[in-house]
Structures are given as C-alpha cells and as structure tokens.
Amino acid sequence: MAAKHPIPSELVAIFRSARRVAVLTGAGVSAESGVPTFRDAQTGLWAQFDPAELGTPEAFARNPRLVWDWYAWRRELVERVDPNPGHVALAALEAALLQRGAQFTLITQNVDGLHQRAGSRNVVELHGNIRRVKCSAEELVVESWPETGELPPPCPRCGAPLRPDVVWFGEMLPAEAFALAERAAVESDIFISAGTSAEVQPAASLPWLALDHHAAVVEVNPEATPLTPQATYVLAGPSGVVLAQLVKAVWPEAS
Numbered sequence: 001m002a003a004k005h006p007i008p009s010e011l012v013a014i015f016r017s018a019r020r021v022a023v024l025t026g027a028g029v030s031a032e033s034g035v036p037t038f039r040d041a042q043t044g045l046w047a048q049f050d051p052a053e054l055g056t057p058e059a060f061a062r063n064p065r066l067v068w069d070w071y072a073w074r075r076e077l078v079e080r081v082d083p084n085p086g087h088v089a090l091a092a093l094e095a096a097l098l099q100r101g102a103q104f105t106l107i108t109q110n111v112d113g114l115h116q117r118a119g120s121r122n123v124v125e126l127h128g129n130i131r132r133v134k135c136s137a138e139e140l141v142v143e144s145w146p147e148t149g150e151l152p153p154p155c156p157r158c159g160a161p162l163r164p165d166v167v168w169f170g171e172m173l174p175a176e177a178f179a180l181a182e183r184a185a186v187e188s189d190i191f192i193s194a195g196t197s198a199e200v201q202p203a204a205s206l207p208w209l210a211l212d213h214h215a216a217v218v219e220v221n222p223e224a225t226p227l228t229p230q231a232t233y234v235l236a237g238p239s240g241v242v243l244a245q246l247v248k249a250v251w252p253e254a255s
C-alpha cells in the first residue's frame with residue numbers, strides 16, 4: 001500500500017547520513033494518545049477555563065485549590081493513556097541513530113512523560129513533568145506527603161502548598177534544560193518540529209535557531225504553523241502516522 005504521507009527520497013538520504021538529530025515535540029504528539037492539546041477545546045469540567053489562565057503563578061496564588069484540582073485531573077488522565085505510534089517511532093529513531101554512532105536529542109514541551117514511557121532515553125523536558133510535585137516555596141521535588149485532606153497538600157518540610165513541577169506561563173524554563181536544547185538545535189544536521197503550534201516561547205525559537213545553523217528543519221503537523229513557510233520539509237499529517245512512515249522509509253529494519 002502506497003504510504004499516505006510519502007517521505008521525500010532526498011529526506012531519507014539526509015537521515016541516513018545524519019550525525020546529529022534533534023526533535024522538538026509539542027502537545028500534538030500526545031493528541032493521538034487522547035491527551036487534549038492546549039488549543040483544542042478542553043473537555044469536561046474545564047471547558048470554561050483557559051489553560052493559559054490556569055497554568056500561571058497568579059492563578060495558583062489566587063486559587064491554589066482550583067489549580068491543584070486541574071492538574072490532578074490532568075495527571076489522572078495522563079496515567080490512563082498510553083504512548084501512541086508517534087512516541088514509539090521517536091524511540092525507534094533514537095535507537096537506530098545511536099546504533100550508527102549518531103547523536104539524538106528529544107526536546108519536549110509536553111509534561112506527560114509519554115516519551116519516556118515509549119522508551120525514549122535522551123529526553124529534555126523544557127516545561128517540567130506533571131507527574132512530579134514540588135514545594136511552592138523551596139522548589140524541591142516532594143515524593144510523598146501525608147494525606148491530610150487539605151488541597152493543595154502542605155509541604156511535609158515547610159508547610160507551604162505543594163504544586164505541580166511544571167513551568168507556568170510567566171515562569172523561566174529550567175536553565176540547564178534550555179541550554180541543552182539550544183545546543184542540540186545549534187549542532188543538529190536535522191531538526192524535527194512535531195506536534196507544536198510553534199507559538200510558545202522560548203521553545204518556539206529552537207527550530208529557527210536550527211535553521212540559522214543550516215539544519216534541515218522538518219515540520220510534522222496536520223496544520224500550518226508560523227514555522228511552515230520556512231521549514232525545509234513539511235510532512236503534513238498526524239505525527240503518529242507520519243513519524244512511523246518516516247522511520248520505516250529511512251530504516252525499514254528498525255520500524
């Protein structure tokens with residue numbers, strides 16, 4: 001059966017000779033696992049809330065219980081879903097490249113941990129991870145806390161409210177993670193931007209940084225984004241299908 005999303009033979013050749021590949025993923029890569037993206041309508045109780053409004057330090061200061069419950073709802077959703085073929089294809093891509101002595105960096109804006117569950121190893125989490133909780137005062141990750149019924153739970157060490165270990169709008173990204181991501185973008189031969197609206201900064205600056213350093217930038221998205229006109233290759237379609245097709249075209253034995 002002919003591939004619905006044919007991969008240009010030129011791109012296949014570039015992948016086969018690539019020495020350094022970097023990937024930036026966004027919420028779209030988790031969409032086929034059933035995790036709602038930011039710009040899709042939020043289902044259920046949260047339809048009337050704007051995530052950019054809930055995911056801020058101000059919202060947490062104003063209504064810590066509401067923000068804690070929103071993240072508890074999302075955490076429970078993420079625990080229930082599985083990685084999709086797009087996550088699996090990225091793990092296969094990493095394994096195939098490492099086997100050939102090439103380097104691979106997976107930079108994600110997602111906080112769901114699905115890349116790690118699919119087997120990806122070198123994962124740079126720019127926006128934290130919803131499965132981790134930290135003290136809102138000490139910024140230290142907390143593994144467990146007494147169930148007092150109080151929500152958000154108080155930090156077992158200092159009593160300040162606990163919060164999800166994610167980067168909210170208006171907060172700085174983890175410096176080391178972003179430095180790793182910038183270096184991967186600068187050094188990459190190929191930079192894949194998959195499932196991201198390419199709007200949230202400073203993550204959205206990474207494909208442009210790769211372009212400035214003469215990488216071949218490949219966009220994987222069913223819709224156009226601000227990056228589309230400049231991308232070297234545009235593979236329009238769902239990442240679960242396109243990324244699987246890409247790995248199969250480049251390394252049939254790896255898929």
Ligand code: BV8
Nearest residue numbers: 026027028037038039109169170195196197200201238239
């Ligand atoms: C910061 C964790 C410094 C929380 C998130 C210019 C420079 C610097 C900053 C800014 C700037 N302009 C504005 C800002 C502020 C802000 C920002 O970027 N705002 C945007 C809205 C303009 N940035 C910040 O605040 C960042 N911090 O810059 O610090 C600073 C400090 C103080 C003052 C100023 C600056 C922090 C940003 C991090 C926010 N936290 N997540 C949580 O998850 O609750 S971001 C959040 O949004 C998620 O991580 C999510 O990933 C991201 C949305 O982006 P996408 O991943 O792209 O998701 P989206 O829904 O938008 O798009 C999905 C795409 O998938 C679509 O294109 C769709 O077509 C596609 N798709 C759908 N289905 C599929 C698919 N693709 C493939 N396959 C499919 N099946």
